[in-house]
Amino acid sequence: MLKTALTFGETELPADPFAAFHIWLGEAERSELNDPNAMALATVDADGLPDVRTVLLKGVDPGGFVFYTNFESRKGQELLGQPKAALCFHWKSLRRQVRVRGTVEIVSDEEADAYYRTRARISRLGAWASQQSRPLASRAELEQRVTEFDARFPGEDIPRPSHWSGFRVVPVQIEFWQDGAFRLHDSYRFVKDESGQWVATRLNP
Known part of the structure; x- marks a missing residue:
């Protein structure tokens, strides 16, 4: 009989998907060379067209998955317009x-x-200087704005701009997938039932 590696084992799958995720x-x-917290973020624009890009996870707890961005950016505007991701x-x-699907709220x-x-000082200044997702005439223009804000905020006390904050994706579904030999993968989907409890279902590969 063909043996394939199991994700957690039939009896070891945590009842809480956040425990499994951690x-x-x-x-x-411990294994990824770069950005193990990188995640593709999919949104929908005002015309109903999907959009996707890679962002970094900056927090996760039973409330959801948190990342930060400029609210005036394309993804910020899409999420404010249609808070699902x-x-x-x-x-x-x-x-x-x-894979995670859910609604979105502002932290x-x-x-x-x-x-x-x-965040590093230059990153905090960048939150002020970058008009994210909008046309930029040249790299020099961006660097000049960073210089101007550097002079405006000479110390370490750089306030957070009101247009820069975080979103929390509150999941309604979390799916775990492990590659298996001969494409006989191992997959579980967690979905909340009517009582708010997570229920796991094994899926066909």
Whole structure:
């Protein structure tokens, strides 16, 4: 009989998908060369067309998956207009994937301020200087704006601009996928039932 590697084993799958995610993320942090917290973020624009790009996960807890951006950027405007999103983590070295679908909410000012303070000074200045997603005449123009804000905020106390904050993707579905030999993959989908409890279902590859 053909044997294939199991994701967690029939009896070891955590009942909480966030517990399962933390296990996989921890393993990815030890195996991936670059950005184990990278995730594809899919949104929908005002015309109903899908859009996707890679962003970095900056926080995860039972409330959802958090990332930060300029609200005036294309993805910011799309999420403010239609607060729904999908995420995809792909860890190539582990041959694993996690997909998330859910609604989107804005993080609190306190949460955004706390994360903003951890960023490097140049990154905080960049949040002010970059008119994200809009046309840029030249690299020199961007660098000049960074210089201007550097002079405006000479110390370490650089306030967070009001147009820069975070989004939390609140999942209604989380799916785990593990590559298997001969394309006999291992896959589980977690969905919340009417009582708000997560229910896992094994899927065909």
